[in-house]
Amino acid sequence: MKNILIIGCGLLGSSLLRRIKEKKIAKNIYIFEKSKKNILKIKRLNLSVRIVKSLKEGVINTDLIIFCTPMSEYKKIILKINKFIPPNCLITDIGSSKVVTSKIIQKFLKKKISWVSSHPIAGSEVSGPEHGKSNMFVNRWCILIKEKNTKKNDLKILDKFWKKIGSKTVVMSSEKHDKIFSMTSHLPHLIAYNLVKSAQEFEKKQNYNLIKFSAGGLRDFSRIAASNEVMWRDIFFNNKNNVSKAINLFIKSLNEFKKDINLKDNKSILKKLTQTKKVRSKIIKLKQDVNKPDFGRN
Amino acid sequence: MKNILIIGCGLLGSSLLRRIKEKKIAKNIYIFEKSKKNILKIKRLNLSVRIVKSLKEGVINTDLIIFCTPMSEYKKIILKINKFIPPNCLITDIGSSKVVTSKIIQKFLKKKISWVSSHPIAGSEVSGPEHGKSNMFVNRWCILIKEKNTKKNDLKILDKFWKKIGSKTVVMSSEKHDKIFSMTSHLPHLIAYNLVKSAQEFEKKQNYNLIKFSAGGLRDFSRIAASNEVMWRDIFFNNKNNVSKAINLFIKSLNEFKKDINLKDNKSILKKLTQTKKVRSKIIKLKQDVNKPDFGRN
Numbered sequence: 001m002k003n004i005l006i007i008g009c010g011l012l013g014s015s016l017l018r019r020i021k022e023k024k025i026a027k028n029i030y031i032f033e034k035s036k037k038n039i040l041k042i043k044r045l046n047l048s049v050r051i052v053k054s055l056k057e058g059v060i061n062t063d064l065i066i067f068c069t070p071m072s073e074y075k076k077i078i079l080k081i082n083k084f085i086p087p088n089c090l091i092t093d094i095g096s097s098k099v100v101t102s103k104i105i106q107k108f109l110k111k112k113i114s115w116v117s118s119h120p121i122a123g124s125e126v127s128g129p130e131h132g133k134s135n136m137f138v139n140r141w142c143i144l145i146k147e148k149n150t151k152k153n154d155l156k157i158l159d160k161f162w163k164k165i166g167s168k169t170v171v172m173s174s175e176k177h178d179k180i181f182s183m184t185s186h187l188p189h190l191i192a193y194n195l196v197k198s199a200q201e202f203e204k205k206q207n208y209n210l211i212k213f214s215a216g217g218l219r220d221f222s223r224i225a226a227s228n229e230v231m232w233r234d235i236f237f238n239n240k241n242n243v244s245k246a247i248n249l250f251i252k253s254l255n256e257f258k259k260d261i262n263l264k265d266n267k268s269i270l271k272k273l274t275q276t277k278k279v280r281s282k283i284i285k286l287k288q289d290v291n292k293p294d295f296g297r298n
Numbered sequence: 299m300k301n302i303l304i305i306g307c308g309l310l311g312s313s314l315l316r317r318i319k320e321k322k323i324a325k326n327i328y329i330f331e332k333s334k335k336n337i338l339k340i341k342r343l344n345l346s347v348r349i350v351k352s353l354k355e356g357v358i359n360t361d362l363i364i365f366c367t368p369m370s371e372y373k374k375i376i377l378k379i380n381k382f383i384p385p386n387c388l389i390t391d392i393g394s395s396k397v398v399t400s401k402i403i404q405k406f407l408k409k410k411i412s413w414v415s416s417h418p419i420a421g422s423e424v425s426g427p428e429h430g431k432s433n434m435f436v437n438r439w440c441i442l443i444k445e446k447n448t449k450k451n452d453l454k455i456l457d458k459f460w461k462k463i464g465s466k467t468v469v470m471s472s473e474k475h476d477k478i479f480s481m482t483s484h485l486p487h488l489i490a491y492n493l494v495k496s497a498q499e500f501e502k503k504q505n506y507n508l509i510k511f512s513a514g515g516l517r518d519f520s521r522i523a524a525s526n527e528v529m530w531r532d533i534f535f536n537n538k539n540n541v542s543k544a545i546n547l548f549i550k551s552l553n554e555f556k557k558d559i560n561l562k563d564n565k566s567i568l569k570k571l572t573q574t575k576k577v578r579s580k581i582i583k584l585k586q587d588v589n590k591p592d593f594g595r596n
Contacts (some may be wrong), residue, residue, distance in 0.1 A: 047497060096514075121513045122589040125578070131591060141511060176506070183500045185514030191493055192515070194555055196574040198548045200480045208474070211577060212584050213439060215419045216394075216483030217490070219587040220518055226578035229571035236559045236567065247556050250496045251549055257492055258545050261534045269534065273527035276494040279509060280423070280524035286510050287515040293422040293429060295593040 001026045005058040005065045008035040009042055012094055025164050032058045041129050059084040067093035069207045071234040074103050082110040090154055091115040098145050098174035100238040111255030114154045117145040125226040138166035182242035186235055192224035202261050211257030299324045303356040303363045303381055307331040310392055311366030312430030320432045323462050330356045339427050357382040365391035369532040380408040388452055389413040396443050396472035398536040405433050412452045415443040423524040436464035444469050480540035490522035
């Protein structure tokens with residue numbers, strides 16, 4: 001590939017940038033970043049990348065555009081770049097929900113331009129280009145979205161790109177994607193935010209100093225609940241139907257748990273508490289987490 | 299201290315054992331363990347500890363007894379050791395809920411014997427003596443429970459003991475303890491179990507292979523949901539009133555979250571998603587978690 005443009009250079013954009021450079025995946029790599037604070041940070045990081053001053057300048061000669069901004073920015077950017085996109089340019093993004101963005105793309109992107117959406121399952125609770133790292137996506141899954149009008153060859157180019165990055169790829173529809181991730185990612189984040197919020201409310205109400213005793217469980221959730229708020233707002237809003245359903249399923253199950261506790265139903269609760277252990281073993285076996293107690297953090 | 303007896307030598311019992319030996323806190327240390335499998339493991343670990351064959355043998359000359367069994371075992375053990383406990387012996391335990399065990403102790407323990415309850419805020423998702431480590435309690439909080447009849451001197455002895463172990467101590471009532479930990483520990487564990495359970499149900503219903511995409515959030519919860527089931531059943535049952543209230547608070551808050559999402563209430567959701575970030579900073583500042591993105595696990 002000759003030229004790649006990354007739009008939005010935060011945690012994930014800068015991680016991609018580092019990896020593309022390290023693996024020499026493109027001859028030239030350009031960054032468009034609207035935050036002056038981030039631009040300063042990128043300059044200080046000495047990543048020797050060309051930061052373009054306008055979207056036009058970045059888009060005009062590029063082979064691949066990667067959207068790494070919050071999803072709520074897509075429409076605005078699409079409308080700005082439409083008339084400069086070269087005909088053979090491929091576009092992708094790394095957003096965490098797909099159905100709504102797919103509709104936006106279909107509605108606003110200039111016809112005959114290919115956009116094949118990606119979702120690398122990677123990230124962190126910290127934000128900003130200074131936290132990027134070149135191995136962010138290595139050995140992680142990257143979901144490639146196949147729509148009715150997706151061209152085989154575009155999918156092939158993107159598949160090759162993510163494999164060069166070091167990811168494992170899997171292809172699915174945006175509908176299936178949004179269902180799966182409502183459960184494995186969106187609900188867990190919402191739950192984590194909500195748990196920390198409940199603890200805050202309880203602390204206020206009881207006038208207790210709770211947080212210093214967070215090592216018994218709460219602290220794990222607080223990490224996830226420190227994730228970027230704009231990104232997560234966009235995800236929750238875009239995937240609201242699936243997330244709502246996931247919340248309902250979760251509350252139903254929680255009420256059954258409460259019933260077991262209140263009735264001291266030994267058999268039923270032990271069944272619940274042992275079955276979940278199998279999932280952990282499976283996650284470890286599938287290399288989706290480190291095989292060390294307590295994440296090896298101590 | 300001359301003699302210490304640890305009853306139950308799993309993850310925490312064996313961690314205490316290691317630390318007591320390392321810091322030479324007692325002249326002699328005895329273990330009573332009913333699981334033959336654990337006894338074999340302890341022998342293989344070469345911890346050079348005396349494993350007593352009967353509770354009587356362990357109790358008869360001891361200065362300090364530490365209950366490290368599941369809380370549902372306390373009553374049975376108390377009834378077995380009552381007639382052998384020497385008059386000046388102090389008893390403690392490391393159970394994670396306090397009001398119910400306090401009632402059991404008051405009802406069944408031989409009069410004039412002192413039991414001051416402890417709760418070290420430490421643990422892991424793995425069980426068994428082979429996972430114990432001598433620094434398990436170092437720099438961690440240990441809650442000491444002060445009841446109406448708790449003798450100052452007993453509390454002092456126990457405080458000294460835990461400080462020698464390396465813990466920071468704080469004294470509170472069993473009622474306050476159970477309220478605080480229903481929110482910082484019991485609810486988080488219940489939520490984690492419930493989330494993994496919801497994901498399992500969803501996977502079955504949709505016939506999707508979810509677990510392999512767990513790196514987007516679910517995997518963090520799966521760690522907590524792999525904790526020892528008997529220990530957690532006991533905690534949920536013993537602290538059921540506070541846990542029920544915590545569940546109710548959590549569900550109320552979750553429904554508000556759902557409302558924000560369905561109404562796309564930008565202001566309200568951003569407030570929720572940013573406030574929680576402060577808690578994470580506080581937890582890091584209070585040294586209740588490591589200050590590394592993603593727990594430093596990658």
